[in-house]
Amino acid sequence: MTTKKDKLIDLCLLAGKLMLMYGAETYRVEDTMKRMAVAGGMDNVNSFVTTTGIFLSGVLEDDDDIMQMIRIVDRFQDLSKVTEVNHISREFVAGRMSITDARQELKRVEKQPMNYPLWLIYIASAIGGGAFSYLIGDSLFDMIPASIGGLVSTLALVLFQHYLQAKFFSEYLAAFFGGVTALILVHSGFGTNIDQIIIGSLIPLVPGVPLTNSVRDLMAGDLISGLARGAEAALTSLSIAAGVATAVSLFL
Amino acid sequence: MVWELIICGIATVAFAIIFNIPYRLLWMIGLIGMLSWSVYSFLPITGVGPVPAAAVAAFSSALISHFAARKKRVPVTTFTIPGIIPLVPGGRAYETMLAFVQGDYIEGLSQGAGTLLQAGAIAGGLAFALSIFSIGRGVGQRYETNR
Structure with missing residues (x-):
C-alpha cells in the first residue's frame, strides 16, 4: 500500500x-x-x-x-x-x-520522444556547422563542405553513442570522422579554406550544456557538481581535439 | 556585416534545435545570438582585444537571456546555452591543436593560453550576469555580517 x-x-x-x-x-x-x-x-x-x-x-x-x-x-x-x-x-x-x-x-x-525528430537535428547540425564556419572564415563557398562535415560528425556521434555506449570515445570517433570528411573534401578540390571547413564540421560537437551548467553551478555554490561538470566539458573538448588531431596527422 | 548577422542568427537557431529547445522560443534565441555576435565583432573595431570583447558579449547576451527567461517563465539556460555558441573560440582551438600536431609546442602553448582565456572570459561574462540577477539570494561566505 x-x-x-x-x-x-x-x-x-x-x-x-x-x-x-x-x-x-x-x-x-x-x-x-x-x-x-x-x-x-x-x-x-x-x-x-x-x-x-x-x-x-x-x-x-x-x-x-x-x-x-x-x-x-x-x-x-x-x-x-x-x-x-x-x-x-x-x-x-x-x-x-x-x-x-x-x-x-x-x-x-x-x-515522450525528443522535441525535434532526429533528421531535423541532423539538418540543424549541417546548417549550424556551415553558418558557423562562415563567421570564422569569411568564405561563402566553403559553407557547403563545412555543412557536409557537420552532418557527418553528428551522424557518427549518434551512431557510435547508440552502438558503443562509450561516453568520450564516441566523441573522439565522431571528431575523427568529421575531420577525415573535411580533409577528403579539401583534397578532392571541393573547398579551399581548410581551417574553416574543419572548424565548421566540429562545431556541432561542442559541449555547450555542461560548459554553461558548470559556470552556473560554481556560482551557486555547488562546488562538487560544478567541478564535475567542468571536468565533463574539458574531457569532451579534449576528446574532440584528439580525434581531429588524429585525422590531421594521418591525412594532412 | 548584415550578411554576417543573418548567418549568425541562422547558426544560433540551428544550435537551439541541436539542444532541443522548445519551438516557440527559437526566434528569441536567434535575436540573442545576433546580439552577442554584433557586440563581439563590433568591439575589436574600437581597439578592444578579442578576450574582453568575448566577456562583454557573453555578459550582454546573458543579461538579455535573464530578462527573456523571466518573461517567458522558462529556465534561463534555455537562452544562455545557444546564446554563447557564436563566441566559442573554435579558430584558436584549431590553431592550438594544429601547432601541437606539428610539434611547435611554444606556438601551441601560446594559442592554447589564448583559447583558455577566451573560454574563461565567456564564463566570466555569464557569471557576472548571473550575480546581478541573484543579488540577495547568493550563498553566505567569509563573514556573518547579519548577526
Whole structure:
C-alpha cells in the first residue's frame, strides 16, 4: 500500500531525475524538489544533488523521517523536457495540480520522444556547422563542405553513442570522422579554406550544456557538481581535439 | 556585416534545435545570438582585444537571456546555452591543436593560453550576469555580517 508520503517523495524524485538527466543545473533541481516537497506538506526537507545522484529527505505529518536517493547514469541534452518539468512543478507548487495528475504528466514527459525528430537535428547540425564556419572564415563557398562535415560528425556521434555506449570515445570517433570528411573534401578540390571547413564540421560537437551548467553551478555554490561538470566539458573538448588531431596527422 | 548577422542568427537557431529547445522560443534565441555576435565583432573595431570583447558579449547576451527567461517563465539556460555558441573560440582551438600536431609546442602553448582565456572570459561574462540577477539570494561566505 502506498501512502501519501511515498507518493509525494516519488513525485519529487521523478521530477528531479528528469530535470537532472536532461540537462538542468544542480541548484535548479534542488530548488524544484524542495519547493514541491514543501508544497505537498512535508517538513524539514533537505535535498542534495550532485551531477550523478539525487538525495531527498523529509518528514510528513509526524510520521517517520523518510530519505531516498536515486543514481543518474545517462545525461542527455533535451532542454525542452527541462522546461516542461519546470512548468509542471510550478503548477503543482501553486496548487493547480494534484499529486496524481502531476505524476501522470511527469510520466508522459518521461515517455515522450525528443522535441525535434532526429533528421531535423541532423539538418540543424549541417546548417549550424556551415553558418558557423562562415563567421570564422569569411568564405561563402566553403559553407557547403563545412555543412557536409557537420552532418557527418553528428551522424557518427549518434551512431557510435547508440552502438558503443562509450561516453568520450564516441566523441573522439565522431571528431575523427568529421575531420577525415573535411580533409577528403579539401583534397578532392571541393573547398579551399581548410581551417574553416574543419572548424565548421566540429562545431556541432561542442559541449555547450555542461560548459554553461558548470559556470552556473560554481556560482551557486555547488562546488562538487560544478567541478564535475567542468571536468565533463574539458574531457569532451579534449576528446574532440584528439580525434581531429588524429585525422590531421594521418591525412594532412 | 548584415550578411554576417543573418548567418549568425541562422547558426544560433540551428544550435537551439541541436539542444532541443522548445519551438516557440527559437526566434528569441536567434535575436540573442545576433546580439552577442554584433557586440563581439563590433568591439575589436574600437581597439578592444578579442578576450574582453568575448566577456562583454557573453555578459550582454546573458543579461538579455535573464530578462527573456523571466518573461517567458522558462529556465534561463534555455537562452544562455545557444546564446554563447557564436563566441566559442573554435579558430584558436584549431590553431592550438594544429601547432601541437606539428610539434611547435611554444606556438601551441601560446594559442592554447589564448583559447583558455577566451573560454574563461565567456564564463566570466555569464557569471557576472548571473550575480546581478541573484543579488540577495547568493550563498553566505567569509563573514556573518547579519548577526
